Amino acid sequence: MKKHLPLVVRIIISALFLLSAVAKSFPIWAFEKQLVDLGIVNWCNAPYLARLIIALETAIAIAILQKHYIKSFVIPVTILLLIAFCSHLGMQMYEHGAMNGNCGCFGQLIPMTPLEAFIKNIITILMLIYVYKNVTDKEKGENRFSIILLIYFFSAFLMFFFFPFCPCKTTTETNSTLPPIVFDSSLVIHDTTHENHIDTAIKPIKIKDSVIVKKDTSTKIEVKIVEPVKAISKFSNYTDFNGKQVNLDQGKKIVCLFVPGCDHCRDAAKEMVKLSKTHKLPPTYVLFMNEETFKIPEFYKETKINYPYHLIEDIPTFFKLLGNNGSTPGVYYLWNGNLIKSYEGTEKNKFNPEEIIKAIESNQIH
Numbered sequence: 001m002k003k004h005l006p007l008v009v010r011i012i013i014s015a016l017f018l019l020s021a022v023a024k025s026f027p028i029w030a031f032e033k034q035l036v037d038l039g040i041v042n043w044c045n046a047p048y049l050a051r052l053i054i055a056l057e058t059a060i061a062i063a064i065l066q067k068h069y070i071k072s073f074v075i076p077v078t079i080l081l082l083i084a085f086c087s088h089l090g091m092q093m094y095e096h097g098a099m100n101g102n103c104g105c106f107g108q109l110i111p112m113t114p115l116e117a118f119i120k121n122i123i124t125i126l127m128l129i130y131v132y133k134n135v136t137d138k139e140k141g142e143n144r145f146s147i148i149l150l151i152y153f154f155s156a157f158l159m160f161f162f163f164p165f166c167p168c169k170t171t172t173e174t175n176s177t178l179p180p181i182v183f184d185s186s187l188v189i190h191d192t193t194h195e196n197h198i199d200t201a202i203k204p205i206k207i208k209d210s211v212i213v214k215k216d217t218s219t220k221i222e223v224k225i226v227e228p229v230k231a232i233s234k235f236s237n238y239t240d241f242n243g244k245q246v247n248l249d250q251g252k253k254i255v256c257l258f259v260p261g262c263d264h265c266r267d268a269a270k271e272m273v274k275l276s277k278t279h280k281l282p283p284t285y286v287l288f289m290n291e292e293t294f295k296i297p298e299f300y301k302e303t304k305i306n307y308p309y310h311l312i313e314d315i316p317t318f319f320k321l322l323g324n325n326g327s328t329p330g331v332y333y334l335w336n337g338n339l340i341k342s343y344e345g346t347e348k349n350k351f352n353p354e355e356i357i358k359a360i361e362s363n364q365i366h
Contacts, residue, residue: 006134009127010064013078016124017061021054023107027261028054028163029291029315033327034104036319043316044168051163055156056081059148062155064131067138068147075132082121082128089118166314226363231337234321241285241308249337252282252360256307257322257330260288260295268329268351269303275353282333282360285309289318289328333359 024031031054032046041049060081063074089103098115102108105117112120137143235248235255248255256272258265275281286309288296293311300306312318322330327345333356334340341359343351 006131009131010135013124013127013131014061014064016120017057017064020106021057021061023109024050024054024057024104025159025163026107026109027291029289030108031104032315033319043319046316047165047167051159052156055152055159058155058159059152062151063148066147066151067135068143069137069145071132071135071137073145073148075128075135079125079128082125086118086121086125089114089121093118168314168316228336228338233334233337233339235287235332235334236337238285238287238310238312241310244308246283246285246308248285248334251336253334254282254284254356255330255332255334256284256286257318257328257332258286258288258299259291259328260299261292262328264346265329266299266303268331269299269305271351271353272307272331273304275357279357279361281357287312287318287321289315291315331356 028050032043032050035041035046035049036043060074060078064070064078068074085105092101092103092114096114098118099113101114102111103114103117105112105120230249233249238248239245254272256265256268258269272281272284284307286305286307288309288311290311290313296309312321319326322328322344329344329346329351331343331351332339332341341356343349343356
């Protein structure tokens with residue numbers, strides 16, 4: 001047993017690195033986002049670095065089982081890599097706490113806190129030291145460094161082959177240069193009794209600063225609405241939804257950013273459906289991320305939504321719409337292109353049905 005123990009330990013180490021590589025790959029966009037959130041790279045470079053890191057872990061999983069330069073190169077490099085990971089985890093624990101968040105070591109498959117990952121890496125380093133003391137390189141003259149390089153390049157090739165992506169395109173983002181919205185509460189007299197008639201026979205009567213005041217002429221009771229001047233939103237480029245042309249910057253709209261396989265996105269969609277049964281919502285549109293698109297029919301069937309959708313091909317672009325630290329699901333209430341309410345993720349700024357319906361029905365600019 002003692003004779004075979006070093007091989008058993010090598011197999012365990014190999015399995016750990018292979019599991020780590022596979023877990024980071026499904027879904028790979030989550031690992032890319034983690035690299036961006038940590039400030040290591042931007043979205044344009046994240047797809048490259050994510051695949052190269054996963055390829056390195058795959059290569060280590062293979063290289064640890066062979067003998068070419070295992071003692072003089074493979075094990076030392078692996079130990080240095082784990083020390084670097086431990087240093088990063090140490091900073092994460094210092095800044096955010098030892099038990100907060102998922103370190104991403106095993107992707108979304110096996111969530112681990114920074115402390116758990118730190119302990120796992122220390123144990124792996126100890127196993128590598130044991131292997132280092134009980135293995136030898138091939139005989140002098142038989143070592144081939146080209147074998148090590150071949151293992152890594154082959155692993156990288158497989159990553160880029162099985163996980164293709166669209167490189168970033170040079171685009172100029174259009175920003176609205178319109179003056180900020182000025183809201184004068186004295187201009188609004190909101191009568192909920194005649195709320196259903198507000199949208200009929202409305203004529204603009206004057207413009208004041210950055211708001212348009214409209215009066216409902218279909219009722220005897222004067223109801224004035226403060227409407228924001230048209231702006232250009234970050235969603236303005238998306239006009240094709242299921243083959244129908246739509247202007248998201250015209251009137252009131254709700255825009256949802258969903259991932260087809262995201263459970264939290266499905267929960268938000270169900271909330272929207274539930275809300276629509278008791279309140280009249282503005283036209284709602286979905287922007288799906290180009291990941292697991294085969295799950296889109298399943299998404300519609302489970303949530304029972306009937307909103308038109310547009311598929312954003314470029315994953316970095318999708319997350320740029322959410323913001324640097326944004327996470328799904330994203331729900332946005334727009335009025336003439338002005339962002340009135342926005343919700344992102346599942347924590348402090350998660351989707352709030354009561355709040356958004358209050359904003360919609362108040363006809364006020366917040």
